Amino acid sequence: MTGSAGEQATPAPPAPSHTLDVPAPAKVNLFLRVLGPRDDGYHELETLVAPVGLADRLRVHAFSDAEVFRSLSVTLELAGSRRDAAGVPLDESNLVLRAAAALSEAAGGVRGFAEFVLEKRVPVSAGLGGGSGDAAAALRALNTLWNLDLGDEELARVGSAVGSDVPALLAGHPVVARGRGERIDAAAVAGLALVLVTFSFGVSTADAFGWWDEDGGQTGPDPAGALAALRPGALRDGGDLASLATLLRNDLEKPVAGRHPAVREVKERLRHAGVAAAIMSGSGPTVVGIRSPDMRRLDAQAERDLERIAGRPVLYVDSEGS
């Protein structure tokens, strides 16, 4: 599909209304429980996914008209800093291109074009759902620009074939995701002030789940306590915030930290710097620190130490509440 130019009968340039410039927010997992392997090679999980104020930017220029175009042409370009774009594939494995192909197929074959310009800001293979967030943004934008009018459920179904995190990122608010990630329920949780420690290396999702299997597959406790502690209003008093340290757990963290000790070092340094809780996000390696509302930032020494261990400066972001 990529690169096969459609034929345009009228040479007039498409109007600006055929372009959308949208943010593609990343996510953090505030708990992640792996229940066990499945027959299809995936793992059954239960995880709280919250969008955060760190986003890629996706510019989508697209149009469809079955009477004018004979085929579908889809292109993708990267914009922005080379370091942020490092490791982003430009071939059909890119989740934006896969999302366009899956959406066209679900709509019975779109004839027209889609041109994407992707500006990466979310680190790649970081456990922050960067690629899935791009796919979610692409699906929403194309649904509009191609006039497909698919409903949220249908979009989520298409998204789940593109990547396990896509349905959660399509939601745009905190959700509990179950199954392999495709079963989504809105979650009532407060927005949180966070510090993200990203790393100069990435972890593949398949590796993280493989290491969980290899290490004997430990499943953490029922997350009901964590959900109750994160309810809007429940966090107003600092005592509850402190309880998150014992309640938040990611079952992939131990297997990943076992292979990448920097993850554990960062977590310990964050706790020492005074965050209420620290947890690895998704399949890692990013570590999320939860700041109390009166902690604007870490002290300068902690910031320097964390950057030395992780290889990247810390980021201050908020997670979205419901």
Ligand code: C5P
């Ligand atoms: O769905 P996605 O392409 O993001 O998954 C990448 C890989 O991560 C899968 O091929 C699988 O190995 C692993 N995975 C898993 N269980 C999940 C999600 C992902 O084992 N629920």
